[in-house]
Amino acid sequence: MASTPTEQPSSTSTFPSRQKPIPYSAANGTRTPLSSILPPLIFGTATFNHQFNNDPFALDTVGLVTSALTHGIRAFDTSPYYGPSEQLLGDALATPFVRETFPRASYMLLTKVGRIKSDEFDYSAAWVRQSVQRSLERLHTDYLDLVYCHDIEFVSLAEVLEAVTALRELRAEGKIRYVGICGYPLDVLGDAAEMLLRETGEPVDAVQSYAHFNLQNQTLGGPRGIERFRAAGVGVTTNASCLGMGLLRREGVPVGGMGDWHPAPRALRTAVHAASDFCDSHSEKLEVIAIRWALETWVSAGASCGSRGDPASGLPWKHESNSEVGGAALGVSVIGVSHPAELDKTMLVWRSILDGLEGGEETAVQAGRWYRAWEWSRSRRAAVRILAEGVEEILGEWFGYSWDSPEKGFVNKHKPVQGKNAVDGEPSLLTPAASPESKPVDGGEGVEKGIPLR
Template sequence: MASTPTEQPSSTQTFPSRQKPIPYSEDGGKRTPLSSILPPLIFGTATFNTQFNDDPFALDTVGLVTSALTHGIRAFDTSPYYGPSEQLLGDALATPFVRETFPRASYMVLTKVGRVKGDEFDYSAGWVRQSVQRSLERLHTEYLDMVYCHDVEFVSAPEVLEAVTALRELRDEGKIRYVGICGYPLDVLGDMVEMVLRETGEPLDAVQSYAHFNLQNQTLDGPRGIERFRAAGVDVVTNASCLGMGLLRREGVPVGGMGDWHPAPRELRLAVHEASNFCDSHGERIEIIAIRWALETWITKGVLCGSRGDPASGLPWKHESNSEVGGTRLGVNVIGVSHATELDKTMLVWRSILDGLEGGEQTAVQAGRWYRAWEWSRNRKKAVQILAEGVEEILGPWFGHSWDSPNKGFVNKRKKDPNVVHREPSSLLTPAASPESKPIEGGESVEKGIPLR
């Protein structure tokens, strides 16, 4: 089980004991643009759930979150639908060590509303308020930096509009700061961002797209994706799931306490397996190539809706500002890990990616790292790109494939029946819980739902 970490000696030698706040301000309804402060690397905690791990409570979530903070990560993404994720993240951020060293204003917390279960969605204003209040309590915070409407493709446009309106009311009350939407089908996301702008006159702060910018599907980089979102005034587009929800792994899709839930068809899985063998034949693991390619490519492809927030340095107790890596917008990525070794490797990859940016050679020298780190990073990028092109060739017709979401015939079991008189929001029942926040008994999960991230 997780244990509270102790401060390492290096923290008092090369890094302030208390981290500086992210420079957010609000004056007369005008807020600091999200694109000026959101870090370009976000720690996603969908992995703190049974879909990716048999028992999330067996993970060292305190150690993972603390290590992420010490390596410079300053934003965390979660959802009440991700089982015990909010609780585990909140408890990790509430340890005495984190509270003393990383004050709440020094990092950002992003969560979601609307998705209750695999087949239940509630975008009503009453539920949105209750869900946000529950998230505040679970995450032990007085405010949320951003709240997304979760998986908007499962509900109607009027429902999305109601939820966005409720979130903006909560924003005006000071309980949240930014509002966005997330989901899988790009066309639906595009329809929704345009609808919100048209109906309210105010664009959304952010869109989170998942599994649409990786080795298998790169549609997010184009007119159906980031270009359409930007035209509708979206400030930031975050790219999540660079492994396609675990599809792009040598071992195949993850099978945790919820069994094999991945929606990828058998033919696509076989094509990915062949691509994995191709990477093996060149001494590489497909997941390593996939992670590096997505992070490194989106950091430049995503600048249209990127951010100038300070990046994670990738090094223990070393702060790095956006100005030190070129001073331009960087595309924003969301990563998800389950174990310390995964986080360590990801941080090494991220550091190398930053070294390859404009001015990276000077940055490396000033920081006392290898003077050829920039050159190595640039050459590594070329090698990864060659293998990425090989993977694309092997995938053939499955390159760019998007599976259905929702599946044909999907019915929202929580959808209101127009023939039934519903109570006012003030008299709603207590919000239905996500899968219970307790260890799994007998190796079976509480709920078998539709895929997470």
């Protein structure tokens, strides 16, 4: 089966110029709908973390962020829970070149509140307020575009209501613009979205689900997922982790500085390994099929809670508007990479997906790309779907399986820290010198850690 062809650069000038702001207005109490401006491809920085890499400080995060911007990405997703992620992202965005070429208004920053550690959560108004302030400082900005309550399944609905109320107060103060919730169990997310609409009379702007729309689990695309969120008035539903937090890889789950933390049971991992062998037999890598299938399928499956924001073109210094790729709302996905080669490959896949949309043939020709890019994209889509069906058959009973989150018997061990600097009670970030060593697991030797993840 043919591999993705190397796209040729656009015929337009590649000379850097000051990028235009994303249109936003909050005049007369009416805000621009998130669904009209959120880019459909978001750069997730969970990989800037010890879960996925032995030493995230050793990654070329400045190069990755700069390259993502030059290829058209205009939104970044992070969290205080992702170790040094906010710090590394903020420093990358603060370089002179980025500040001059990509003004703050030309991209969107998404972060989270509430989750401190794997077994510690604080959704109190005081913590939310101080956490947001710390994120503003780490990201070197005076406002955040979207803030999620992080992994809401670990707290009560009453706590979610308190946190969302606090975030909306911060929104009124101009420190954030949109409010969302995120987590793993879809039923919990649905219950929360409906509760917030019922109790406050206002729907949440966004719901982010992870590992629920990929080759192994596609529940997000059905009545328990996006259909329920749409009925609760949710503006945008974002799909994160098209590799199931690294499960859907030939090498197996990722093992970074924190050892093997992945919740997938061994039998599921075995089934995924068999699916990888199946893809190998057709000269394809499981993760390549998984990424292409999830991104391409969610563009349409997630459209009912999608966005008309401008997509990343995937080409250096080539801006592309939503109208140039058909004008319809597109499902929003979050990608994560650790190395430049992964970003380059992901951008090629995304560019090919856009070429297959309505008007893709004309767009490719006008931009000076391969005149048969649209035809190639459609053929590639058909091939990927055939292999995806094969993977589903091999997974058998494990197709659609969701692990418990939280695990039975979970207890929130967080003890609120009183006082003005309560958020300082959180452990400091690991520095390069303090980075832990990887813990070996079965088949863990030679594991490639830098792949698109959550």
